Amino acid sequence: MIVFDKLVQVLVLGAAYERIADASCSATTMRRRRDEWIDAGVFRTLEQACLDSYDKMIGLDLANLVVDGCIVKAPCGGEAAGRSPVDRGKQGTKRSLLVDGNGIPLGRVTAAANRNDSLLLAPTLEKLSRFGFHLPENITVHLNAGYDNGKTRDLLAALGCEGIISNKGRTTTSWETMGYRENQLLAQPRLPQTPHLHRATRTSHRRVHSPRQRHHHHPTPAHRSMVTLPLWDTKPTRQP
Template sequence: MVERLVPDELWVLFRRVVLPTENRRPQGGGKRRAGDREALAAIVFVATSGCTWRQLPPVFGPCWQTVYRRFAQWSRERVWARLHRVILDELGARGELDWSRCAIDSVSVRVAKGLLTGPNPTDRGKLGSKIHLITDRNGLPLSLGISAANMHDSLGLMPLVRGIPPIRSRRGPRRRRPAKLHGDKGYDYAYLRRWLRGRGIRHRIARKGIESSQRLGRHRWVVERTVSWLAGCRRLHRRYERKPEHFLAFVGIAAALICHRRLTN
């Protein structure tokens, strides 16, 4: 189970962002520290299956309290964002990232309680959060973010574009700006177009009241497909985490798994 959820290739990349630690008691004795690979496999199982921490099966070895503490520690240290970036670097070095046309979109998720939540205007005002993402032409997530569900999509464009990390290229320096960015009518604002032009990014944003909605998905369908890939991480179907950094951690885990799947195919 551990080797299936965390294959050797993913474990090697994970070891590049998390150094092995050994907690030895000065007086000796005590229990041996649970392995990081077993804890990582348990976290991936929780993310993909959607089960609660208490429902974690004992097949992985460490108890659910240990797995949760390890998850909280790695979330504070931004391990998942660094793992996502390492995988993107490997994809960029192989020429698997296509910067010629990127797409931006968001998806809303229901929330029980917690911070960064708000009434969802598309879900009868029920409490929710929103996941924002930018993907490359192949649908690989480059930048991620979360917000309250009542935050307008247009407010997430600038932070997402700025949040794209400098990623290795097959030739030349690192890259962090797409050549062209596609967006729906939620991003149809003149100041966003000026801001993108100022950064040397061409834009293709649908215009309200002018363009038909029938052809809006002609090039943006890749980001819609990535949203469905994120839904494969069942922990994202409904937000149960009160802390937004924990919810963002599961989003980062899902993005890392999507990119790693492309890396191994």
């Protein structure tokens, strides 16, 4: 149990093994036990047990799935590392993550950083096989514009899934992709009720002089002031 508790601390805190190690358990022991348990399938069984328990107590939203990829650095290389297109060709990996409608991770696929997202969609969706035949009849897969191509649509059609894919060349928000229309009220507030909030103060234009010209003055128009003036009487005098 000591080694397992240490591994949980590494996952939760994101710290190095040397930072978690102490007199009761060394970093070498943690790495050795981790590799042994991975080869024995202990973590795979534990992960499935956690998902099954969550599904019974709260419920997984398997009718709405989201797949997306992210690129992370891999300075030490590795079997799955490749040239990163966003890090000047340095070594990196891409993680294609599958989550349910509430953001609960269901599985991921690791590949080289230069792999296209759409090429990783099929192996990522295959992670649903862990649930066997306990899947909804109608499944909707939400994807961003990186999956907007014919191969993705053909794959979803072959799997019998509906796809909601953002169009390339058009910027969309996260709630618009997921269909949450109520959040659009926050993006478009009623401006007439809050006039001139983006102009909290009015400052005058002051010409900058060099040290030799600091005693040289320009005439200031009467309608300009050299001090900051608030636009309303109740404006706070200091930041909270």
